[in-house]
Amino acid sequence: MSTRTILITGVSSGLGRAFAEGALTAGHTVVGTVRSADAVASFEALAPGRALGRILDISCDNKVAEVIADVERNVAPVDVLVASAGYGHEGTFEESTMADLRRQFEVNVFGTVSVLKAVLPGMRQRRRGRIIVVTSVGGLVPSPTLSLYNGSKFAMEGITRSLAAEVARFGIQVTAVEPGAFRTDWSGRSMQRTARTIPDYDDLIGPISAARAAYNGNQTGDPRKAAEALLKLIDSSNPPAHLLLGTDALAAVTSAHAAFTNEIEQWSELSSSTDYAPPA
Numbered sequence: 001m002s003t004r005t006i007l008i009t010g011v012s013s014g015l016g017r018a019f020a021e022g023a024l025t026a027g028h029t030v031v032g033t034v035r036s037a038d039a040v041a042s043f044e045a046l047a048p049g050r051a052l053g054r055i056l057d058i059s060c061d062n063k064v065a066e067v068i069a070d071v072e073r074n075v076a077p078v079d080v081l082v083a084s085a086g087y088g089h090e091g092t093f094e095e096s097t098m099a100d101l102r103r104q105f106e107v108n109v110f111g112t113v114s115v116l117k118a119v120l121p122g123m124r125q126r127r128r129g130r131i132i133v134v135t136s137v138g139g140l141v142p143s144p145t146l147s148l149y150n151g152s153k154f155a156m157e158g159i160t161r162s163l164a165a166e167v168a169r170f171g172i173q174v175t176a177v178e179p180g181a182f183r184t185d186w187s188g189r190s191m192q193r194t195a196r197t198i199p200d201y202d203d204l205i206g207p208i209s210a211a212r213a214a215y216n217g218n219q220t221g222d223p224r225k226a227a228e229a230l231l232k233l234i235d236s237s238n239p240p241a242h243l244l245l246g247t248d249a250l251a252a253v254t255s256a257h258a259a260f261t262n263e264i265e266q267w268s269e270l271s272s273s274t275d276y277a278p279p280a
Contacts, residue, residue, distance in 0.1 A: 004234070005076040007068070009033045009058055009115055010085030011043055014184040015134065015223055019082055022227025024051055031071050031078075033058070033085065058085050058111030068118040077126060080234055081119045083112050084134040086152075090209065091194025092201045093147040100194055101148050108152035113159060120167070129172040130234060133160045137180045137249040141256045145208050164241060175239045177230070178253070180246030182221030221246040 006023050010016035011032030023030050024047040032043050033056040040053030052075060056067050071078060086108040089100060116131065123129030138146055139153030157176055164174035184190075191212075196205070226245050233239055244250050264271070 003027050003029065004079035005029045005031065005071075006080040006082060006234075007031045007033075007071060007078045007119065008082040008084060009056070009112075011053075012039045014084075014190065015179060015182060015226055016082075016084040018184075018223035018227045019084060019230050020051070021046060022224065022231055026231055029076065031075060033067070058115055059106045061110075061114045064111075064114045065118050068115070072122050077122055078119050078129070080130040080132065081115065082132045082134065082230070083115050085111065085115075086134075088146070088191045089148045089194070090145050090191055090212070091148070092145055092198070092205055095197050095201065096148055096194045100192075101151075104148040104152050105155070108149070109155045109159075112156060116159075116163065120172075123172050124167065124170045127171045129170075130239070131163070131167075131172060131174045132177055132230070132233065133174070134177050134179065135160070137178050137244065137246075137252055139176070140178055141252045145205050161241065173239050175233060175241060175243055177233070177243045177245060178249055179226060180221055180244070180249030180252070181215065181219035182223050182226060182246065183217060183219045184223060185216070220248050 006028050008016055008020050008023070008030055009032075011020040011030075012034045016032070020030050020032050020043070027050075029050045029052070030047075031052045031054060033054050034040055034043055035055065035057065037055065040055060043053040044051045052071075054067050054071070056063060058064055068078070087104075089096070089104045091100065112133065116133070119129070119131070123131075133156055135156045136149075136153045138150045139157045142150040142154075160174060160176040167174065193209075196202075229243070229245060233243055244253060
């Protein structure tokens with residue numbers, strides 16, 4: 001594997017941190033975005049000279065452009081982008097506010113898109129590059145109490161697939177990575193939760209929220225193995241459009257696709273009945 005300059009958003013914790021540590025161990029230079037000066041120091045201590053921290057709130061469009069321009073000018077051209085920054089939001093659809101929705105999309109969608117748009121011109125001009133967007137199994141299979149999060153990840157799935165079709169001609173390869181549940185703090189302190197206001201949902205969200213909290217720290221996925229998989233993906237000459245991570249993700253998506261195929265077949269006659277037919 002040749003060494004590369006890899007930009008990873010959200011390396012303070014979670015899968016972003018695991019991806020960064022794996023890439024540094026493999027000898028790559030990693031520019032990682034964090035939210036504070038202390039986090040910069042912590043990250044750069046992992047591999048002085050090759051771990052380069054940058055303070056960045058990806059929801060600030062102008063700052064995103066400034067930081068990536070600085071990286072391209074003063075570090076090296078970005079060979080690989082791993083867009084992993086984001087957060088989860090728990091709450092029923094009815095109880096979640098419009099402010100909750102806007103904030104979820106501001107970070108998970110608009111922030112991620114601003115990073116993609118900032119690295120794209122350089123990759124296009126160089127006629128090479130790798131873009132990896134970390135979405136979620138929740139971007140393919142929705143779950144109750146995660147409607148805002150699922151919506152943001154479904155949005156990124158659509159954007160990523162369309163982007164891939166547009167930029168393949170420039171030698172830029174794009175993959176959506178869909179992790180299942182990994183042993184990070186995504187469902188712990190990193191999760192934002194809507195305040196409960198409607199008792200009718202108690203019997204739904206109560207057990208789900210309790211199970212999710214109890215599952216934290218006991219998830220199936222190993223972040224270090226996710227990092228190993230990412231490195232294999234980066235080194236692939238023919239990467240997939242999608243890469244599921246975890247047996248739980250595989251099972252959930254396989255089951256959902258089978259149910260969807262069955263539903264299409266059951267309703268195919270009605271679906272086909274809507275084509276225009278010229279008057280007799």
